[in-house]
Structure formats: C-alpha cells, structure tokens
Amino acid sequence: MLNKQQRSDKGAGEVKQSNMAVFKPENVEDFYEIGEVLGSGHFAQVRKVHERATGTYWAGKFLKIRKNACSRLGLDRSRLEEEVDILHAIQHPNIITLKDVFESRAEVVLVLELVTGGELFDFIAEKENLLESEAIEFMEQILKGLGFMHSKNIVHFDLKPENIMLSDRVAPHPNIKLIDFGLAHRFHQGEEYRSSSGTPQYIAPEVIASDPLSTAADMWSIGVITFILLSGLSPFQGDTDDETLRNIIVMNYEFAAQYFSMTSSMAKDFIQKLLPITRTQVAKRNRSSINMKSFKKFNARRKW
Numbered sequence: 068m069l070n071k072q073q074r075s076d077k078g079a080g081e082v083k084q085s086n087m088a089v090f091k092p093e094n095v096e097d098f099y100e101i102g103e104v105l106g107s108g109h110f111a112q113v114r115k116v117h118e119r120a121t122g123t124y125w126a127g128k129f130l131k132i133r134k135n136a137c138s139r140l141g142l143d144r145s146r147l148e149e150e151v152d153i154l155h156a157i158q159h160p161n162i163i164t165l166k167d168v169f170e171s172r173a174e175v176v177l178v179l180e181l182v183t184g185g186e187l188f189d190f191i192a193e194k195e196n197l198l199e200s201e202a203i204e205f206m207e208q209i210l211k212g213l214g215f216m217h218s219k220n221i222v223h224f225d226l227k228p229e230n231i232m233l234s235d236r237v238a239p240h241p242n243i244k245l246i247d248f249g250l251a252h253r254f255h256q257g258e259e260y261r262s263s264s265g266t267p268q269y270i271a272p273e274v275i276a277s278d279p280l281s282t283a284a285d286m287w288s289i290g291v292i293t294f295i296l297l298s299g300l301s302p303f304q305g306d307t308d309d310e311t312l313r314n315i316i317v318m319n320y321e322f323a324a325q326y327f328s329m330t331s332s333m334a335k336d337f338i339q340k341l342l343p344i345t346r347t348q349v350a351k352r353n354r355s356s357i358n359m360k361s362f363k364k365f366n367a368r369r370k371w
C-alpha cells in the first residue's frame with residue numbers, strides 16, 4: 068500500500084503538516100530493465116519493463132513531476148498521489164493493476180500490469196464498427212470494471228476508447244482493462260466536486276456547465292462510447308473542439324439511418340438513457356442561440 072508519511076515542516080515559526088506520500092526511493096533500474104517505448108503523452112511515457120528477479124514483463128508509466136508549485140513543467144504531485152491511491156483501492160479483472168511506485172528527483176514510475184492487445188480505439192478503427200453482440204461483450208466488461216469503481220465512490224472522468232485496452236486482441240473474447248486514472252477522483256461523503264478537464268467528445272454537459280459532478284459523468288461517456296462501438300461515428304464530434312462542446316450542450320445527436328439501420332431498438336434505448344435529452348436541452352436546441360455564458364466560462368477554464 069502507499070506509505071503516507073506525516074511530515075512537519077517548520078517555516079517562519081509555524082508548523083505546517085504535509086501529508087506527502089512516500090514512494091520507493093530506490094532506483095527503478097536496480098529492479099527493472101527499461102525496454103521499448105509503448106506510447107507517450109504530456110509529461111508521461113509508457114515503456115515495457117522487464118523485472119530482473121522474475122523475468123516478468125510489466126508496463127512502466129514514467130511521469131515528470133513539477134519541481135515546485137510555480138512550475139508548469141510536469142504533473143502536479145498531489146494529482147499523482149490521488150491516482151496512485153485510487154489504483155491501490157481498485158483491484159478488479161477489468162481494471163489495470165498497479166504493482167509498484169518508484170520516485171527519483173523529478174520522476175515517478177508506476178509499474179503496472181502489461182497489456183498487449185492495444186487500445187479498443189484501434190480495434191474499432193480496424194473493424195469500422197462491431198457486431199452488436201461484440202459490442203455487448205465489451206460493454207459488459209467495461210461496466211463491470213466501472214461499476215466496481217463507482218461502488219467505491221471513485222469516478223474515472225476520462226473514459227474513452229483510448230483508455231480502454233485489450234489484454235489480447237486475437238483472443239476470441241479479449242479481456243478489457245480500464246487505464247489512465249490521471250483525472251479520476253474518489254468522492255467523500257457530502258463532497259461537492261467540479262472539474263473542467265476531460266476529452267471534448269466524451270465529456271458530459273455538467274462538466275461544460277461547471278456543475279457539481281458525480282458518477283453520472285462516467286455514464287454519459289459510456290453512452291458516447293456505445294454510440295461509437297455500434298456505428299463508428301462519434302455522436303457530438305464537430306470540426307473543432309468548440310463545435311463539439313456546442314453539440315453536447317444542445318444535445319445535437321441522432322441515430323442516422325445509414326449507420327443505425329442494423330442496430331436494435333434495445334441498444335438505441337440504452338444509449339438514449341445514457342445521453343438523456345432533457346426538456347431544457349430540447350428547448351436549447353430549438354432556440355437559435357445556446358447558453359453562451361456557461362460555454363464561454365468553460366472555454367476560459369478548460370485544460371487541454
């Protein structure tokens with residue numbers, strides 16, 4: 068488990084308590100041989116790593132950590148601590164497993180279960196779209212992992228096909244693994260939580276409106292993912308992020324006959340329950356201009 072160490076720092080006569088997590092200070096290369104790059108993003112790189120003691124292969128997520136609060140280079144350490152806490156709290160067959168955490172001067176390394184089947188995103192892209200029976204198999208596993216997270220009051224907040232990986236894409240029934248808990252949050256009793264982070268195509272209207280968030284935001288993303296699995300189309304995707312966000316606010320989506328003629332009414336009903344068109348949103352869609360005030364405020368805040 069994560070070692071939380073109570074530290075008291077004396078500064079200007081006051082005693083400040085900081086509850087910084089302490090990860091393994093040893094050099095990760097003493098225990099793992101660092102291999103090929105599997106993928107990379109902002110301030111993070113995922114590499115294949117080989118455990119010296121057992122010969123097992125793992126995935127190492129190498130993260131650059133901000134040196135101080137004023138720096139914009141690197142990830143916020145408290146954000147990373149929450150991700151590690153959350154990963155430790157959720158052990159489930161459909162959620163990636165965290166094995167170890169190492170820390171050097173400005174880098175933290177998460178040692179994670181290696182999955183070799185790639186992203187669901189690529190799997191769909193190669194198949195255009197899936198049979199409804201295949202989509203159901205994937206959704207069942209995604210919802211099992213997500214249901215387990217939600218039962219522990221943990222919300223992912225960045226569900227998208229790129230963060231859903233397959234253990235082995237050639238297996239007849241590939242196993243799903245949810246990854247990337249960099250935006251995840253564990254809710255405490257009575258807590259109000261707002262965030263303007265996420266990926267435009269998949270974020271819920273309440274994120275754009277900066278309303279208090281809940282597990283419902285993940286269920287909205289599940290509706291978008293299901294729509295994509297069954298049609299190959301992204302329901303709210305516009306030519307720009309702004310257009311995508313506008314489409315979400317006014318609930319501008321439809322089941323185009325050209326793409327949904329083979330889709331069951333049960334599947335469309337499932338999506339409509341996850342992407343509910345409220346009376347307010349129908350009214351907005353009928354009005355010439357959408358509620359630009361909340362949209363402009365969101366635009367000013369958003370972090371991508």
Ligand SMILES: COc1cc(-c2ccc3ncc(-c4cccc([C@@H](O)NCCN(C)C)c4)n3n2)ccc1O
Nearest residue numbers: 105106107113126163179180181182229246247248
């Ligand atoms: C727990 O958080 C993460 C786990 C992983 C992870 C875990 C196990 C694992 N086995 C293989 C891979 C892998 C293979 C190819 C590319 C990538 C990664 O660069 N792209 C993953 C999705 N991306 C949008 C975060 C990751 N991973 N990636 C990636 C990013 C995370 O934020």
